[in-house]
Amino acid sequence: MIQVQEAKSVIKNHIFQLEMENIPLAQAENRVLVQDVTATFPMPRFDNSAMDGFAVRSSDTIKASQENPISLKIICVSSAGSPSMLALNTGECIQCMTGAKIPDGADAVIMVEDTSGFSDEDSVQIFLEAHPEKHIRKKGEEIQKGDSLIPKGTCITPSEIGTLATFGYGDIAVAKKPRIAIFGTGNELVEPGKELKEGEIYNSNLYVFAELVDRSGAEVTMRDVIKDDKASLRSFLSEALETSDIVISSGGVSMGRYDYVRDVILELGVKEHFWKVAQKPGKPLFFGTGRDTMIFGLPGNPVSSYIGFMEWVWP
Secondary structure (H helix, E strand, O other): OEOHHHHHHHHHHOOOOOOEEEEEHHHOOOOEEOOOEEOOOOEOOOOEEOOOEEEEOHHHHOOOOOOOOEEEEEEEEEEOOEOOOOOOOOOEEEEEOOOOEOOOOOOEEEEHHHEOOOOOOOEEEEOOOOOOOOOEEOOOOOEOOOOEEEOOOOEOOHHHHHHHHHOOOOEEEEEOOOEEEEEEEOOOEEOOOOOOOOOOEEOOHHHHHHHHHHHOOOEEEEEEEEOOOHHHHHHHHHHHHHHOOEEEEEOOOOOOOOOOHHHHHHHOOOEEEEEOEOOOOOOOOEEEEOOOOEEEEEOOOHHHHHHHHHHHHOO
């Protein structure tokens, strides 16, 4: 019997890297990055206004107040996506909206609340002295080009998708989805929806496994409930070991007379790394490896099976 931490180290030492593929960003949720993602440009990309107001030369607003307003000529309007190409000269300002590029010659923004307001007039009254860089978000003050955004190995969630989209990634390099074979064993297992006979129970574990596999970003490529028959078990496992990255069983790895899973797996050439872990529930846990496959034999008890999946397979 192996201790929990030692068993986890054994599994970690036998994790293998899946092949890479490029996929569209819209399909990236729950996939695993295989490369570090870096910023393709600084954030903000350019000096921009943090407020709705007027881009000004701060030197033109010295001593401006409610009692001593300063009049500036409005030469144009600048908004996010429609920047002004004009440069400010002394005595001029540009009406700017939040996110608008700061025009050449301007070094501050006066909030519209500190002016006579937006209008169709060709001038505006400034009621507050501006200080250099006031209400300006500077280029690169949050993120510099080349900064690390998301490390490889990250499972992509909506948060990462938002970051990737923000920096223009239309497609992304991810690990191919692990191909998972899941199966349960036992003459007593019956599919939900059918009538139970004496001594039978419903096959619940595979439904739980399938949902967990999907949420982990992998895909179930083989799935079956196998009777307590070595030939049927051998047929399923032979194919699973050839076509799957991970094989997960529910039941059949304990000491019962009809617990054939471990025996058949070993007969098929799988190397056993441990069988039975010093834990409760879930003591009868099997882990082995084939040529390109990891095999987890989990208990048949639904609670033990679920805990076993979350504790040993999911990570």
